[in-house]
Amino acid sequence: MFLIGTNPTEAHPVIGYKMRQAARNGAKMVVCDPRHIDLVDEADYWLRLKPGTDIPLLNGLMHIIIKEGLEDKKFIEERTENYEELKAIVESYTPERVAELTGLSVDDLYAVARLYATTDKAMIFYTLGITEHICGTRNVMSCANLAMLTGHLGRPGTGVCPQRGQNNVQGACDMGALPNVYSGYQAVTVDAAREKHEQAWGASLPNKVGLKIPEMFAAAHDGKVKAMYILGENPVLTDPDANHIRAALEHLEFLVVQELFLTETAQYADVILPAASFAECDGTFSNTERRVQRVRKAIEPIPGQANWQTICQMVTRIGYPMNYDSPKEIWDEMASLSPSMAGINYDRIDQQNSIQWPCPTLEHPGTPVLHVGKFTRGLGSFQPSEHIPPGEMPDAEYPFLLSTGRILQHYNVTTPYSKGISSIWNKEMSELNPVDAEKLGVKTGEQVKVTSRRGEAVTQIKVTDRVLPGVIWMSFHYNATPTNALTSHHLDPITGTGEYKVAAVKIEKL
Amino acid sequence: MKGVMGVELIKLIIDGKEVEAPAGSTVLQAAENAGINIPRLCYDPELSKLGACRLCVVEIEGNRLLPASCVTPVMQGMVVNTESPAVIEARRTILELTIANHPLDCMTCDKMGDCKLAEYAYRYGVKESPFEGEKHDYVIDDSNPFIIRDLNKCILCGACVRACEEMTGADNLSYLNRGFHRKATTAADVPYIDSDCVFCGQCVAVCPTGALTEKTMSGLARRWDIDRVRTTCPFCGTGCNFDLAVKDKKVIGVLSNPDSPVNGRSLCVKGRFGWDYIYNENRLTTPLIKKNGKFEHASWDEAYDLIALKFNEIKDKYGPDSFAALSSARCTNEENFLVQKFSRAVMGTNNVDHCART
Structure with missing residues (x-):
């Protein structure tokens, strides 16, 4: 288990339990994280790298693997391309240079490189610690490079495993709630896919890729996007650079929000439609393993109707009749349009409890392991990267590095509405190293003001050596401490993902 | 063979x-x-x-x-x-010894109907214990909002200790003392709230008696009156399954379902105990329309009419790409499918996204 930028015992607790069990049963574990997360205590190696130096670390491991001849030559030859470019780029990432860039020891780099390369079943796990960087996509590609270099792909117990964040972030992608694809990842720019959907939906469809979230808010800011519909998201609290989001929402001519609560984002709405919770709706969620599972209605919807009914009624009123008897019928329409999920239906899920796509036919058992024998694109392409430092680093004026994440007891901004949970965990406790706490004269429980170039937030401090000196670590769950007022405006240029993991801030005792 | x-x-x-x-x-x-x-x-x-x-x-x-x-x-x-007769006799004796130091207040016990001890006492006709002696008088630990711990009902099966160590790996429970005073408890025997408990509730899920019970369900339902509705957790992407415990058309708790493909009976504090946000008094129950900067209650028809008017007006005036939709990684597949269909087929734009990259 090679963990990089992931804190499973808090962000995906049950996966964290299983990893802990595996480590205690003898599986080797490497944790790459600047923070002393729980699983460090179970790990064989803890690579406490400096924030934002994942590419140098991964390149450095690959450098050693190639130098020592531990790469999987057969896999590289048969299943990959562009290996020579990878080799050329990692050549300069000598253990000594990587140790300098990352703050790690040369010995640990050698030990981990050898361990990963020579373990038959080695798996890479990553989460937002990899993606929420200006070089997030490059970080992910570097993980894939490491796995391909050693042939750790396409077999059970191997692979590159991104643990998806929200309950249905996988499913929302699968369903085509993305600006470039319909359900089942069929590109809107491909004529055949578009024509199929035009025919099914009786409407002419645009062939131009749409805007990603940060582009939407930028366009709203610039007056190009005038109206928005937001379902069950609270970007004012959860998106980076919150003040920019607020300004963008203010610019809109008309905003509709469908929500459980009058959230910070809903405050900006012109019309709010009350939403039903998971306990009030039938449907499906798809987990991080592409596993489609049922959500079942346990009680009558508190606003009187389920969300799918509200959407259908709204859309019908706008002028497009949208009539379904049940979520099952919606699923069936989606499956009929999506070859990779065509074999999944409610009856099968009820019988088997869950099915993992790709599942192209009703007879297909589903696919637990991807990339067996062949990658989707044919050959796996090595996409090497040079080191890309974070967009903003501490300086004289903003001397601390702010990194953010989730804590065990909360999930984004819903759990604060749980009375039990919020009766215990009700305020932000930002982590600060004892060295810095002493300099600032703050003790656990005391308040500080944290300021970045974009905004400020007041928080309580927890003094702990879980974080390195010079770093403050904050969660974003509490509206009294709007951490994302501070976070960086820098984005990954390919995905538009915000650099939540690195920003420069200053801290003042209150 | x-x-x-x-x-x-x-x-x-x-x-x-x-x-x-x-x-x-x-x-x-x-x-x-x-x-x-x-x-x-x-x-x-x-x-x-x-x-x-x-x-x-x-x-x-x-x-x-x-x-x-x-x-x-x-x-x-x-x-x-x-x-065999010898086996039955042995079991009766074991049960008599066990209940000798177990409160027989089954009439008001929250676990009644799902209590292994009661089930076997019934099966072997054990009504009372011939053994008399000292009984525990432990203070009930209800120091936290999630779990009630009544060690008077503990039979020292050690399931909670093993679940804490082997399922969750929290290592928060162990045994203390010997003989009659032996107890399965936290380090230093402090209440759960003052311990390193992560409140995953695995100890509750495996407890065969009423020693560990869900606080939210206390006094609300006999176990046989609970309808169990199997569903998928609404928090992280692990995809744990559990049963919502429903009584009188109301969710009163979460119970583990051992058939869950991903998680078995394991859950975390959010999945097992965070569900009550659905009954938060701040839930929106009617559409709201902002008038002069303030939200006012509206009927569904009023809300839909205004939305239809404005969305169509803006689309006609500024073109389809002046509209954008944010769908939700917290909502169902079916809802997400409808939102992208709405954006594309009705508003005529591919400006639809959700927080996939964050």
Whole structure:
């Protein structure tokens, strides 16, 4: 288990339990994280790298693997391309240079490189610690490079495993709630896919890729996007650079929000439609393993109707009749349009409890392991990267590095509405190293003001050596401490993902 | 004889029935596979074997003692009797000893209907204990919003200790003291709230008696009155399944469902105890329309009319790409499918996204 930028015992607790069990049963574990997360205590190696130096670390491991001849030559030859470019780029990432860039020891780099390369079943796990960087996509590609270099792909117990964040972030992608694809990842720019959907939906469809979230808010800011519909998201609290989001929402001519609560984002709405919770709706969620599972209605919807009914009624009123008897019928329409999920239906899920796509036919058992024998694109392409430092680093004026994440007891901004949970965990406790706490004269429980170039937030401090000196670590769950007022405006240029993991801030005792 | 995967199959006779079981399995497991249910309190298929409660004793021909079937491996030609007079007598004695120091307030116990001890006492007709002696008088720990811990009802099966260590790995529970004073508790015997408890509730899920119960369900329902609705957790992407406990059309708690493909009975504090946000008094129940900067209640029709008017007006005036939709990684597949269909087929734009990259 090679963990990089992931804190499973808090962000995906049950996966964290299983990893802990595996480590205690003898599986080797490497944790790459600047923070002393729980699983460090179970790990064989803890690579406490400096924030934002994942590419140098991964390149450095690959450098050693190639130098020592531990790469999987057969896999590289048969299943990959562009290996020579990878080799050329990692050549300069000598253990000594990587140790300098990352703050790690040369010995640990050698030990981990050898361990990963020579373990038959080695798996890479990553989460937002990899993606929420200006070089997030490059970080992910570097993980894939490491796995391909050693042939750790396409077999059970191997692979590159991104643990998806929200309950249905996988499913929302699968369903085509993305600006470039319909359900089942069929590109809107491909004529055949578009024509199929035009025919099914009786409407002419645009062939131009749409805007990603940060582009939407930028366009709203610039007056190009005038109206928005937001379902069950609270970007004012959860998106980076919150003040920019607020300004963008203010610019809109008309905003509709469908929500459980009058959230910070809903405050900006012109019309709010009350939403039903998971306990009030039938449907499906798809987990991080592409596993489609049922959500079942346990009680009558508190606003009187389920969300799918509200959407259908709204859309019908706008002028497009949208009539379904049940979520099952919606699923069936989606499956009929999506070859990779065509074999999944409610009856099968009820019988088997869950099915993992790709599942192209009703007879297909589903696919637990991807990339067996062949990658989707044919050959796996090595996409090497040079080191890309974070967009903003501490300086004289903003001397601390702010990194953010989730804590065990909360999930984004819903759990604060749980009375039990919020009766215990009700305020932000930002982590600060004892060295810095002493300099600032703050003790656990005391308040500080944290300021970045974009905004400020007041928080309580927890003094702990879980974080390195010079770093403050904050969660974003509490509206009294709007951490994302501070976070960086820098984005990954390919995905538009915000650099939540690195920003420069200053801290003042209150 | 070889079975699947090359594991040797052992033949034995249980209650007169010829049974096959893989080498290394226990008599209890072999019986269970043959449809014979042997009573057990400390045995749990997901936890290490303890062999402590002795309730699963059986008679094995040629063995003078009554071995605990949960820790006795199957042997070729074994002849087992799971309900012989000697076994029944032993079980009755064990149950009498157990309830000698167990409150018999089953009428008001929240676990009634799902209590293993009560189930076996009923099965073997044990109404009271002939053994008299000191009884525990532990203070009930309800220091936290999630779990009520009544150690007076603890039978020291150790399931909670093993679940804490083996399922969650939190290592927050262990045994303290010896003999009559032995207890399964936190380090330094502090209340849960002052311990390193992560409130995953696995201890509650495995407890066979009323020693550990869900606080939210306390006094709200007898176990047999609860409807269980199996569903998928609404928080992180792990995809745990659990049952929503429903009484009188209201969710009163979350119960583990061992058939959950991803998580078995394991959950975290959010999944097991965070569900009550659905009843937060700040839930929106009607559409709201902002008038002069303030939200006012509106009918669904008023809300839809205004939305239709404005969305169509803006689309006509500025073009389809002046509209953008944010769908939700917290909502169902079906809802997300509708939102992208709405954006594309009705508003005429691919400006639809959700927080996939954050």
